[in-house]
Amino acid sequence: MDVKIYTTPTCGYCHQAKRFMDDLGVKYTEYDVSRDRAAAGEMVQLTGQMGVPVIVVDGQVIIGFDRARLQALLAGGNGKRRISFGLKIADAGPKARPVGALVGAVAPGSLGEKAGLKAGDIVTDINTRRVSNAAEMEKALAGLKPGGIMTVLFRRGDKPGKSEIVL
Helix, strand or coil: CCEEEEECCCCHHHHHHHHHHHHHCCCCEEEECCCCHHHHHHHHHHHCCCCCCEEEECCEEEECCCHHHHHHHHCCCCCCCCCCCCEEEEECCCCCCCCCEEEEEECCCCHHHHCCCCCCCEEEEECCEECCCHHHHHHHHHCCCCCCEEEEEEEECCEEEEEEEEC
């Protein structure tokens, strides 16, 4: 996925857009149009105007920080390939609190690692879908599409955790 963002240092919406993409783990190339005349010219050529931010996702132009449109473009995968998360999971057990899917191992470089999961975590929700055991987690993961966004809630010891990633 090719993502570019045209910004200026004083633009609040530019900072919000970059933070949004950073939080999702989306790699992008930033062009500061206040210092880069060639980038400023390219941006004007694309949009016909000088307002920032301008975000380009695989050739699709977004003027301003339009979160909904940005999410839709980032989730634009074709959905034909199965996603591998690189996780070994099991039921957390009947006495576990909270109930969920226990992460036994996380493969290096996997989407599970990108989501920040570690062995011993208990996954409780995926995209607002409750996960009570390993089978429910498998079903929740099977329904996700490449390019989509996944929000995972988990417990690490006594502490809750939350992560969002682009698949």
